[in-house]
Amino acid sequence: MAEIATTAPQRVARRPRLRGASSLLGTVPFFAYVTIFLIIPTLVVVIGAFASDAGGFTLGNVRALGDEYVVAAFGRSITLSAASALIGAIFGALLAYALVTARTGGLLRRMVTAACGVLAQFGGVTLAFAFLATIGLSGFLTLWLTEHGFDPYANGVWLFELPGLTLVYTYFQIPLMVIVFLPALDGIRPQWREATESLGGTTWQYWTRVAGPLLAPAFLGSTLLLFANAFSAYATAAALVSQGSPIVPLQIRGALTSEVVLGQANLGKAMALGMVVVVAVVMTLYSLLQKRTARWLG
């Protein structure tokens, strides 16, 4: 029984295709940029990770990744990234949902998305300083609280440790979540809700059976993006933490610039390779989830 295949209608107008070399010419700046700033540094890291100080091939650097303190740093990096990504994702999604209920193109929504665009990129020394000036040891909020009988640092100076880093990272994770999650929320059509209600569904059922499953891939994908964003952040932590190098990027800094323990440059590159692997796994999952989301967002 042969079925009659329905063919899609042929496109009528076709874009004239540029021929050969001239079409490649346009991509030269892009590929030059990617080569200089992405491919070459990656190669330097990969080659260095397997190079000994004398210049030969060695697996020593990669083996040293099994050292207790390196494993611990990776553990802390992953914990920090996961915690700040989850907190950022939950609060960011709630904020984005609040924005969706506001009028599209309205002033409030435009203002908040513009602010998020700025704050998502707010990091490094400026961010660290903002927190130090506010809740640092002699920050104005700390002094005010201490005057009123509450010492936020009674149990140790947590601002310069993982809890503090999580708090500071969350500050740029929430706005980033708003930016990446908003399009998915915009894709939810009011008609679906109406359909649910006209069929006798409750709000709870709408969220668990309709909107929830549709948004889940986008939500998880965005969370993974946040994770990668925190995992690779360096400048903020470097400006805030000067003792103990708790996370991997700071361990790499130590390996490259230490004036005490020498000859660790290639171990630093091996740690960077480890980070590349973690981020690659995360980004692969992210793109798979993006594909799922794109199916119905289109």
Place this chain on the structure above:
Amino acid sequence: MRTLSRSVAVVAAATMFAATAACSPPEKETEAAAGSAATAASAADLGGMDALIAAAKKEGQLNVIALPPNWANYGEIIKTFGDKYGIKVNSAQPDGSSQDEINAANQLKGQDTAPDVFDLGGAVATANTAMFAPYKVATFDEIPAELKDANGAWVNDYGGYMSIGYDSAKVPAPTSVDDLLKPEYKGKVALNGDPTQAGAAFGGVQMVAVAKGGSAEDVKPGVDFFGELKKAGNFLPVDPNPATITSGQTPVVFDWDYLNTASATKVSTWKTFVPSNAVLGSYYVQAINKDAPHPAAARLWQEFLYSDEGQNLWLKGGARPVRADAMQKAGTIDATAFAALPKVDGTPVIPTEAQNTKAKGYLAANWTKAVG
């Protein structure tokens, strides 16, 4: 493998250079003079001090790196040298580490922005002697033999003892290392840097180790002490600098005595204390980059630093210049500054390279665990 990755980086750097700025090519006209200056192992090789000064003036510039202005009075030293000889001193990365200096020399090799001279911690200097140009200053013979390389590849320049600096307006005066565990010091005690990265902080841990019955190589007692300090909530994981000291964020700082004495000029209530029975000394190392873009100026800088004037400028910053004993005998030392150095009692311990290596291995594996 190493050379391959380096050439890749060089290609990248070159591409970026070509793409970014019209950087002026290094001048070729001083090549002849520079050629001889680059191999000169003393001023005499160039035809005496006047010839060296003339060659340096002709170069007109000197690149120094990782010299904070408030560190051993380097701000004044740089200014005095520049004014005296009419040479423009370019000071790069004032807060850089010793390893940063070596990295810069490698990365900028062959460019006119590469560092001419180094001021390094002992460990980094020992590991990189191949990068130094041997040079003997006029006062070379007055420097104690154990504080210099016989050929002049490197020479110790100034040193100090590990000390505890504190703001007497904010905390009681400590009389021993153990005092710092008291509740009065809650969230107030800082180390100058991370001991697995910065020489000064490393010295701090060694000093505590010596005070607590360990030694320069057995630093476990020192690491354990900072672990206790952290548990007590007294350890402050902030990198102290003049700004944190002035604003009162870091009221107690482990650092070389010349750095703590320098803080007293900014905070009048800042006192420096060297615990008895724990006097840990360390000298920094001066060397010339063998690929120095301004070889004559680099050599003139050394002559200036080891002259009476240069040594007294270091002393003015609270550092003990390497020629102190000879200058005291000759009566050329700045007596006021010399008398103002913090008092120490006990025999100074100056760690050897072998002791440091043992201590570092323990630190790398255990420091983060203790304070992380």
